[in-house]
Amino acid sequence: MKYFVTGHLGYIGVHLVRQLKEAGHQVTGCDLNLFDGCAFDNIVKPDKEILGDFRKLKADDLKGYDCVMHLAAISNDPMGDLNEQLTYDINLDGSVQLAKLAKQAGVPKFLFSGSCSVYGKGAKLDLAEGDALNPVSAYAVSKVRVEEELSKLADANFIPVYLRNATAYGYSPMLRIDLVVNNLLACAHARGDIRIMSDGSPWRPLVHCSDIAKAFVYIAKADEKKVANRAINIGGNAENYQVKEIGDMIQQLMPDCSIVYTGEAGADPRDYRVKFDLLTELVPEFSLDYTLKAGIEELHRHFLKQRFSLDDFNADKYVRLRVLKHKLNLLAL
Template sequence: MSGKRILITGAEGYLGSIIAPFLIECGYEVTGLDTGFFRDALLYTVSPYRVVQKDARDFTVEDLKGIHGVIHLAGISNDPFGDLTAEAIYDPTREYALHIAKLCKGKGVRFIFASSCSIYGKGTGVFLDESGEVHPQTPYSKNKLEIEEGLKRLADQHFSPIALRLSTVFGLSPRMRFDIVINMFVGMALTSREIVLNSDGLAWRPNVDIRDVARAFQAAVESEYSEPELLIVNIGRDDNNLKIRDIADLVAGETGGVAVKLLKENPESDKEGLVKSQVVQDGVDTRTYRVSFAKMKKWFPGFKCLYDVESGVRDLIAGLRELKLDAKLFKDRRFYRLQKIED
């Protein structure tokens, strides 16, 4: 395993800031490629790794020299963006993802795409697997699906790309995100002694600790998969499929029994506009799905997710307390992707 050279696009984001140092610790030689937009959005010091400042749209075959595998994280991770159309935002990310994949195909380089379980969108109550129907509810999710479809068309006997459909990620990262559900709930509980839900909390979500995400990408790098089609694998664990309200109650319990409120009934609790979501209408979030991870166990037999939500939340609470997280830092717009980009 050691000595393999891995290129990570979007290496200076929430995920890349954990994945890159982890792979280096495991003996890989890692190079990041990033625009640097979030470089200074640091909650704490990041372990050093080499990053080439470059836009993914400018990726060339020269960037693949000596590379064993590409982990493609670069993209846009929020909906919506003011007056910009979804096409204006997401079409370029699809184009450069597939451009990089084509270059990898030409050079015999493994291509691993960070997809999302949000593609499932609106489930029917059953546990969804990779062969089931998908109903993406947002431009972000539709973009992930479009890239998967493009990779399916590229795959052949000489190119076996992998798409990891990540559950909703949570956990501590140097380039923190407080705009994702568990991280936001923990930040609220620690800094304001209340948790505010932007919906009724009845929607289901699969969740995965960011440390397990790093290990999943390593498993994909080491996989001997060589079939002439795109391998799609859900990443998570069965017992981390939880309702939003149950997650809030768990976090509340782990932080001393803080209050859980609904934004619809307490609009004054979101003066900064960090909690409200335009995807949620009248307190209802249509994005609700539970996911099966049986295929992950088949294709990555030596891998399993180690952290359930309860243990991951406890570690996150301990980490944020050690960093002395306060309300000012928690509400810093650098840690909210939409707000940071708008600024």
């Protein structure tokens, strides 16, 4: 099969390219390379690479592919606050335009990298795909709107699927430490304490970044009649955790580190648990490779091997917002 992956140089994208290639597929990647120089480890290259803005692609660029997997985005809630319009331009308008081009080019399938953040602060804790959406940031609003717009394009010849990913964590060659689990573990390695910015009570659905990539691979080959035009939560029911549980797990691994509740984040609007039954129902052959504990242990080993330091923790390269602030010029069309 021929796959076209946008955002293939990102935290999740590098896992996806590796998995698709391991499965024997042909992969083309398109990425603006915003995080050039930010790699944590060696990455697997796709067969063909377009280093550019996906908003500049033409229908011809997409002809002949079996599936577009669209991951390129401003992948950060706070970035949406810094420059809301950019988040809408890339994440919403750009994504809808890309889907239209894919349809025009005759690509039969379009998998969109959405987010569980579309649920926002839910009226109840355990949220499923049919529950009300309550996005609380430009980033989350953009994800909701893309689902709405792409569903208008769905027909017998064009199958969009919306993967509502839980919050990612874990090792990737394009590491991010601006995600809650990675941040707490990186802090423990760099500073010797685990700094939790809330009171630790908020719930989060968590999923390893490699398992998100795996979900793309499995949904691409799933029964089309079942997944067509569906929003599907990506994660596992047992993988909802309170932030304090993450801290406790890290402390068990690094008993010399103390847990500090700074409370500086105030009331955290992101407090929700998510149900993942639909994923199991629609794609029964899929299962997660990681529990949170296994994923933390794996990243811990990588931090030890690479001697992750305070300088690494304070540097820009693993924090998307810090890098993006200097790259805004690249994002103007």
